[in-house]
Amino acid sequence: MGQAYRALSVDIGNDAVKAYFGDLNNKLYIPNVIVDLEDRAIIDMEKKPLDAIHVEITSTALKTTKRKVAVGKLATKYPNNDELTPDVDKSDSDQPIILLLTAAGLDAVENTEPDEDGIYQVNYYLSTGLPLDESKRNKNKEFRKKIKGGQHQLTFLKTPEHEGKTVRFNFEQVIVNTEGFAAYIDLTTNDDGSTKNEDLLGKTIMINDIGGLSTDTAIITKGAEVDNEYSDGIKKGVSTTLDNIIRKVYNEYKYSIKSRRDLVEIITNDNPEEQYHIWVNGNRVSIKHIIDPELYSLAREEYKLIKEIWRNVPDTRLAYQIGGGAVVLREALNKLNAEDKNYPFRFVSADDSIWMIARAYFKILMLYLQKKGIDFKEAAASAE
Ligand SMILES: Nc1ncnc2c1ncn2[C@@H]1O[C@H](COP(=O)(O)OP(=O)(O)OP(=O)(O)O)[C@@H](O)[C@H]1O
Numbered sequence: 423m424g425q426a427y428r429a430l431s432v433d434i435g436n437d438a439v440k441a442y443f444g445d446l447n448n449k450l451y452i453p454n455v456i457v458d459l460e461d462r463a464i465i466d467m468e469k470k471p472l473d474a475i476h477v478e479i480t481s482t483a484l485k486t487t488k489r490k491v492a493v494g495k496l497a498t499k500y501p502n503n504d505e506l507t508p509d510v511d512k513s514d515s516d517q518p519i520i521l522l523l524t525a526a527g528l529d530a531v532e533n534t535e536p537d538e539d540g541i542y543q544v545n546y547y548l549s550t551g552l553p554l555d556e557s558k559r560n561k562n563k564e565f566r567k568k569i570k571g572g573q574h575q576l577t578f579l580k581t582p583e584h585e586g587k588t589v590r591f592n593f594e595q596v597i598v599n600t601e602g603f604a605a606y607i608d609l610t611t612n613d614d615g616s617t618k619n620e621d622l623l624g625k626t627i628m629i630n631d632i633g634g635l636s637t638d639t640a641i642i643t644k645g646a647e648v649d650n651e652y653s654d655g656i657k658k659g660v661s662t663t664l665d666n667i668i669r670k671v672y673n674e675y676k677y678s679i680k681s682r683r684d685l686v687e688i689i690t691n692d693n694p695e696e697q698y699h700i701w702v703n704g705n706r707v708s709i710k711h712i713i714d715p716e717l718y719s720l721a722r723e724e725y726k727l728i729k730e731i732w733r734n735v736p737d738t739r740l741a742y743q744i745g746g747g748a749v750v751l752r753e754a755l756n757k758l759n760a761e762d763k764n765y766p767f768r769f770v771s772a773d774d775s776i777w778m779i780a781r782a783y784f785k786i787l788m789l790y791l792q793k794k795g796i797d798f799k800e801a802a803a804s805a806e
């Protein structure tokens with residue numbers, strides 16, 4: 423029986439899961455929202471699998487071994503859905519496992535062939551990670567064991583194109599990284615594994631990852647290690663801020679900004695005609711008076727955290743701002759910084775801000791496979 427081998431990296435963000443399959447050209451984005459769902463009626467508009475992921479997962483890594491859930495966009499349509507909350511550990515809840523297996527399941531049915539019984543049996547080399555504070559508490563090993571040592575199966579229920587397909591996973595190897603450190607790897611390694619940004623090497627740098635629900639501030643030492651003593655985080659991210667703005671805009675103008683992404687477009691639009699504006703009954707209305715106080719309030723908290731850490735680690739040379747939050751807070755952070763310490767901040771593109779960690783996990787996996795002498799392409803080919 424032919425079994426496929428696949429490489430997969432998954433950044434289990436509180437706001438969204440970012441994954442790479444097989445190579446760095448193949449990526450997947452799933453909002454991190456789930457809801458328990460037995461059965462449902464199919465709606466005509468659902469054309470693509472990502473519009474309506476509905477799965478049954480049986481896994482020893484789950485608290486309730488078997489769950490039927492809607493995941494991502496479909497789950498957002500149910501009012502009783504679960505988004506992650508920052509007080510729950512990623513290493514200790516069902517939701518990250520569900521998202522991880524869903525991402526792997528989509529890869530399996532889209533990129534491998536079923537066996538004679540119609541089951542997709544796939545061996546995965548998986549690279550994923552946990553936030554700093556969980557790594558600090560040594561959760562990586564436990565999380566790895568739960569995935570690598572467990573039994574996992576997924577069946578697509580009412581999902582376009584994939585209904586009825588079953589995937590059985592074997593996790594051949596699982597790497598559990600630390601989010602902030604992974605970002606450092608991405609900043610200092612090219613896709614082919616060679617070194618980039620050489621000016622970062624041998625310097626103490628800060629990587630501030632402003633996510634949806636949390637902020638992780640990693641200090642990377644001159645010796646390229648995470649400084650466990652001074653790296654820190656807060657349970658604050660940009661999603662709450664964006665939701666507040668959406669709510670206040672609705673209260674004042676009875677105008678619904680449909681999603682956080684739409685609001686991000688309004689905040690970051692290059693066109694000054696559009697930036698900070700909505701169109702109410704065809705009339706252009708500025709919402710800057712609502713946006714600014716919200717953004718600055720979060721930016722001030724972020725800046726305070728940065729200052730505290732910089733005070734503790736005075737030889738810090740540079741601070742990278744990454745994560746979706748860095749895209750949204752860029753202007754506010756720069757302004758606060760110009761009025762205060764003038765730290766050397768660096769920002770990356772919006773796309774890199776979002777994808778950096780998942781890409782880093784993938785690069786780390788490739789380096790690992792190389793080091794172990796596992797010819798990944800060969801393993802994949804001989805498996806067919
Ligand atoms: N270009 C973008 N694409 C997607 N989301 C964006 C973008 N720019 C800003 N955002 C916003 O950034 C937030 C998500 O950021 P990010 O993906 O870094 O969080 P996360 O990794 O899921 O969360 P966490 O790091 O807390 O686990 C969302 O609130 C989203 O609306």
Ligand SMILES: [Mg+2]
Pocket residue numbers: 435436631633634745779
């Ligand atoms: Mg993140």
